[in-house]
Amino acid sequence: MQDRTTAAAAPRRSPLVLMAILVAQLAFGLLAMTICLPSMQDWPATFGASQAAVQLTFSGFVAAYGGMQLVYGPVSDRMGRKPVLLIGLSVALVGSLIAAVAPDLTVLTIGRVLQGAGSAAGMVTGRAMVQDLFEGVERTRAMAFIGMSMGVVPPLSTLVGGQLHVQVGWQANFVLLVLLALVLMVAAWRGLPGRAPQAGTSTGALRQLLAGYVELARQPAFLLHVMLLSSAAATFYTFLGGTPLVLKAYGVPPEQLGWYIGVIPVAYIFGNLITTRLAHRSSDAFIVGWGQALTIAGLLIVVGLGLAGVRHPLALALPLLLLGVGHGLLVPPTLIGTVGLIPALAGSAAAVAGVSQQMLGAFGGFIVGLVPNEGQTNLGLIMLGWTLMGLGAYLLLHGKVLRRR
Numbered sequence: 001m002q003d004r005t006t007a008a009a010a011p012r013r014s015p016l017v018l019m020a021i022l023v024a025q026l027a028f029g030l031l032a033m034t035i036c037l038p039s040m041q042d043w044p045a046t047f048g049a050s051q052a053a054v055q056l057t058f059s060g061f062v063a064a065y066g067g068m069q070l071v072y073g074p075v076s077d078r079m080g081r082k083p084v085l086l087i088g089l090s091v092a093l094v095g096s097l098i099a100a101v102a103p104d105l106t107v108l109t110i111g112r113v114l115q116g117a118g119s120a121a122g123m124v125t126g127r128a129m130v131q132d133l134f135e136g137v138e139r140t141r142a143m144a145f146i147g148m149s150m151g152v153v154p155p156l157s158t159l160v161g162g163q164l165h166v167q168v169g170w171q172a173n174f175v176l177l178v179l180l181a182l183v184l185m186v187a188a189w190r191g192l193p194g195r196a197p198q199a200g201t202s203t204g205a206l207r208q209l210l211a212g213y214v215e216l217a218r219q220p221a222f223l224l225h226v227m228l229l230s231s232a233a234a235t236f237y238t239f240l241g242g243t244p245l246v247l248k249a250y251g252v253p254p255e256q257l258g259w260y261i262g263v264i265p266v267a268y269i270f271g272n273l274i275t276t277r278l279a280h281r282s283s284d285a286f287i288v289g290w291g292q293a294l295t296i297a298g299l300l301i302v303v304g305l306g307l308a309g310v311r312h313p314l315a316l317a318l319p320l321l322l323l324g325v326g327h328g329l330l331v332p333p334t335l336i337g338t339v340g341l342i343p344a345l346a347g348s349a350a351a352v353a354g355v356s357q358q359m360l361g362a363f364g365g366f367i368v369g370l371v372p373n374e375g376q377t378n379l380g381l382i383m384l385g386w387t388l389m390g391l392g393a394y395l396l397l398h399g400k401v402l403r404r405r
Helices: 004-012 015-034 043-047 051-067 069-079 081-100 105-133 136-167 171-191 202-217 220-249 254-261 263-278 284-307 313-317 320-340 343-370 377-404
Strands: none
Touching: 015 051, 015 081, 015 105, 015 136, 015 171, 043 051, 043 105, 051 069, 051 105, 051 220, 051 343, 069 081, 069 105, 069 343, 081 105, 081 171, 105 171, 136 171, 136 254, 136 263, 202 220, 202 343, 220 254, 220 284, 220 313, 220 320, 220 343, 220 377, 254 263, 254 313, 263 284, 263 320, 284 313, 284 320, 284 377, 313 320, 320 343, 320 377, 343 377
16 A cells, blocks of 8 residues: 555645655765864863774774665665654764763773764665666756765764864764754654654564575675775775874864865775776776775875875875776776676665674774774775775676676
8 A cells, every 4th residue: 555645745845855865864974974083183181081992983884884774775765764763863873972971981982883874874864765766867867966965974074063073072073973963853854754664574574584685695796896886985985084093193173184085085986987987888887996006106106205204294195086987987897897787686785785894894994993093004005905805805896897808
């Protein structure tokens, strides 16, 4: 039976309003992830903790953000999108409140984990509702807005977070997230239509879900695509976790951190534009190969400048423009290959890829806190290690195609 909420609410909202609400829901998780990066420079002194312990606040968020996507996806199919989204925002709100009043690093980490667990609902249900609510050109426009928001949120959020940290205090970032969660809950309640749950027994649905995951695990090409995507995510999250530490050593204050964090996301958007042009006349193997080459070149320059003793923020930021463009080339074709290998299992494939990216990314964000970061060499070497793992997956995945040429 058709959900009356869907039928009643959809005509009252223009596509532009729906797009704006969905983009905001999707962007909230990335905003919550990155807004406190400038504060992480000072948390070891604030809480009397090690840098590795501070990095757990970031890794805990990312791990919960990825892991809960596997839960929210099938649950939203059963319960409907809006209820799951509102539950997730409520959890994120509670996590933000806990973080804002945290007396020590342990409580702060718990708050960050709850933030990640709640924010994951927006990522899953937002993408699903784009599929549910839009068709044709409007769906393409919605996806374009989402892509752009994912590119501009990290630099903007770190700039805002740095200013709040300096002008008010690190707790202000979490107060802001509480207010944004409330606004998004109201926007979702009033502006988004509902969706009827799927028919069928819970046991049957669970069995079907598990069977899909098993089938995907039997596909070597799928696993290699996931490894390639996950290595790119680990490289980026290592950058997010380690760059504040390196730039602090280079004398960059928290309020200026966002200008340097933005190099990869902005270049990533440009790389995506190049990919749309190349896709009409070049193979995926060719595009991804160039993406890997640019990524490795940028990281080799970072490491080389670090070994040469060049201690300047631009010595880290400028070479990573190549990495951003490289990721813009390699991620879209690899993501398409992941979900398109078995079209009937596209949803399950997206969930597995998403959680794999976030989990490996969480590990990357943590290990950077285990090494000295007075310069950029160690950060560059860790990022290069993740990229070389992706290169191995690429060669196994596309090696036969390349040899045939």
